[in-house]
Amino acid sequence: MAFIKEDSINKVKQRIGLVDIISDYVHLKQRGNDFKGLCPFHDEKTPSFSVNENKSVYKCFGCGVSGTSVFNFVMQQEKLTYPESIEFLAKRAGIELEYDKTFNSELKNLTSEILEIHKIASDLFMDNIKKNDSAKNYLFQRGFDDNVLTKFQIGLSINSYDQLLKVIQNKKKFSSKSMLNSGLFINASRGYIDKFRNRIMFPIHNHNGEIVAFTGRTRDSNNKAKYINSPETRIFKKGNLFYGLWSTNQSILREKYVVIVEGQTDFLKLFQKGMTNIIATSGTAFTDNQAKLVYRKTNKAYILYDGDLAGMAAATKAGYMLMKYNVDTKIVEIPKSSDGKAMDPDEWSSRDSIERIRSKIINSLDVLDFHFKYYDSMNMNDENNIKDSKIGITKFINECLNQIKEINDPVYQELQINRLSELTNVTNDSILRLFRSIENKSSSSKDSQNLEPELKSKLNNKLDDDVIKLCFTKKKEIRLFISENLEKSWFQNNNNANIYESIFIHLSSEQYLDSDSAISLIKNKNEKKHLIDLIFEMDEKNLSLKMAKECISRMKKRFYSQKIELMRASLKVSSDNDDTVKIINKINTLQKQINGIK
Ligand SMILES: [Zn+2]
Structure with missing residues (x-):
């Protein structure tokens, strides 16, 4: 961990503009306030990548990648950590960084x-x-x-x-x-x-x-x-690093895939033969940190472990771990030696040419297919094999679903479920039913499942969005009006409510809030992404005090109307007379309040 002084970081920020650094990678053309070009993060023919220098944001309307600073961009483009991105840009600008020596x-x-x-x-x-x-x-x-x-x-x-x-x-x-x-x-x-x-x-x-x-x-x-x-x-820390990555990083970025082996000898032998987009674990179980590290470099991995049963089992485990972090992972089947024995990559590399090995690697199996194909051999002591027993098939499906439920990306998850159905000849419906019951067992995933559709519908809330945009105006009277009249509870959308809370104290300040520092105040990833979108859409000339007044009065009305609705619903279930009278009185007061809102 490098401790770079704040002053140095600011120097880099002042010296290099967003358009400046992005132009190193993308041919940008000015269109109004924005610069547009072909997205560096996905393949496209018509430009959907936008940069706005004044707001210090960039966003691709095709693939959704976005960010707010020169450091963000370099981190995404060069796959660097934050301190590394500072060092990268400092070097480009010829700035000598100062490190904090007193700290720790x-x-x-x-x-x-x-x-x-x-x-x-x-x-x-x-x-x-x-x-x-x-x-x-x-x-x-x-x-x-x-x-x-x-x-x-x-x-x-x-x-x-x-x-x-x-x-x-x-x-x-x-x-x-x-x-x-x-x-x-x-x-x-x-x-x-x-x-x-x-x-x-x-x-x-x-x-x-x-x-x-x-x-x-x-x-x-x-x-x-x-x-x-x-x-x-x-x-x-064994679980945080890969053997050899220091020397093969560039090659992995260039080839856009990585080959993962289990030990140093396998690594060195294959490297020597010219396979340079390769890394090795240090003979330990594959960790979450390692999987995240792979994902930062590439989204395609080939696991090349020993050809014996232990190696195959370890490869399957590592494969699921990588899938959890959305790395498209395949497992290589090492051919048997001439006397029918399992080989390790070292032995294989001394027998076959690198071209042969490469073509075998490219044609390897998806994790699920590999798991299915070798399930019986890996569970030799179990009499319930999948080739001829229903219990065996059910056990296999259960094992797979327990891994699939860990996958972060719902689309990738669904693809795996479809494949599982194809492999086992069990209908998609039955597998989905089993999947839901497994998912419901772990309460944490249940919560996030219930939250998601709710969040999605709320995200479309234009009224809330408009108010957040208004908070970024240069006109102080608008910001003051909002801070004095709007309450957090009136937001319908949690993202916006939390954003509002984070930036609230800045609304009454003389200086308007610049987008870069605002975004750095937000810790939650979804909120951050949402705010970047809003800042991108916002246009100063559309923002007025009249609009602020209108938005806020509508939010207030909406808030009270929803309260009334709730009370009416409670009237239907309550049989107590006193209660009923109280509630009706409350509803009347609220209704008067709503009518009073201009
Ligand atoms: Zn894109």
Whole structure:
């Protein structure tokens, strides 16, 4: 995490305009107040992408992508995080960024010390292997070439308890806290000792290319611990990163799909053969964070795990995890070896040409199809297989639906349900019925289901929308009138009500509210998107005090009318006479209030 000073961020903002940066990617033409061009986020022939410099917003009316700042745009276009987008733009504008050193300085020092220790360790390990022919030959025999060994900085820890320890101690500057936290030393009874001894060292880089951990592989076939790994540290969280991504990011963006393998060896072998849009998990279950990370890079993934049953089961799980985040995912079927055994990608890559492997990858199976095809082999101990038992089919459908219900995108979800019906020969209706009952079991998804149609109908509420647009006028009298006369409860639409609440205190200020800072006040994603739409549609010359008065009086009338309706409904169910009289009186007062509204 970079702590960039606010001043620096503002400098970048002032230097680079929205039209300026977008013109790097899109040929823009001015049309009235807006600039228009072909959308960089979807394929199209007629321009539906609009940019408005004054309001600092952009929006595609074709695919719906929108945003409010130069940083937003670069984050979406270059698939960067927020701090990365600032650095990207600063570089383009030639601005030297200043970082806040006082903020969290102790933690930051610890982090940078641990990173430095890893760098020193890696240099030492690479120096070791240069001088050790038997270690080098071992790697050559296993099919690695010099280029890939150098690029991924593969080295050797020698058979010593203190080689690295002495090098680090001689630098004299590292605290014992950072040494222990680096995970490279063990605090043994006789003091610190090196954790990795007599092993081939594969460094693991974070996405910036800094070394954050190591995997050590023994060359001794009698050693039971074939691999040992760095523990998780403050700089290394297994479930948050992919091996190799630092070097393959560009290639993934270029190819628009990613191949995912399970281990470093598979990664290195395929990379060496020319498959560069590839990443590896570090032999752990696929996490939500990893799936989100993939989605930020591309929406197409091919899972290439070991061909044995364990690999197939892990691939299926990873596949569903990626589908949850709307990544279109396929699973590769690795062919059997000539003696009929399952192969891993490493073995496969030494047998077949990269062209063959690529064509096999492109023709791999959708997750659901793969799951169906291999369900019986993956559940060998279960007598209820799907080929010839109704119980087996039902179990399979249940398993799938439990995964499908996690998918965020309703369209993608429906497609999967249709496919499930095709695969199993069970009607769509029956599967849908089962799906609803599964969905209803988890109460959280039930809530969101009930809310959604309600939200949708409310989104069409033009009256509410108009009032929010009015809040962004440059005319102070209008803003003041709204802030003094409109109540939050009068909004019909929750998005608008919450937006109004967030910007309320700014209505009475001298300075009109600029769209960029307004949008930064809104945290909720739907509200944000809605506000961007409104700002885009709004046109200052259509905004008047008369319109504000009219809107507000209509909202007030609507609010009281709805109250009356509710009371009339309660009259029908109430049998108590006193109650009835009270309610009728209240209705009359409310009706008078409505009549009094101008
Ligand atoms: Zn678009």
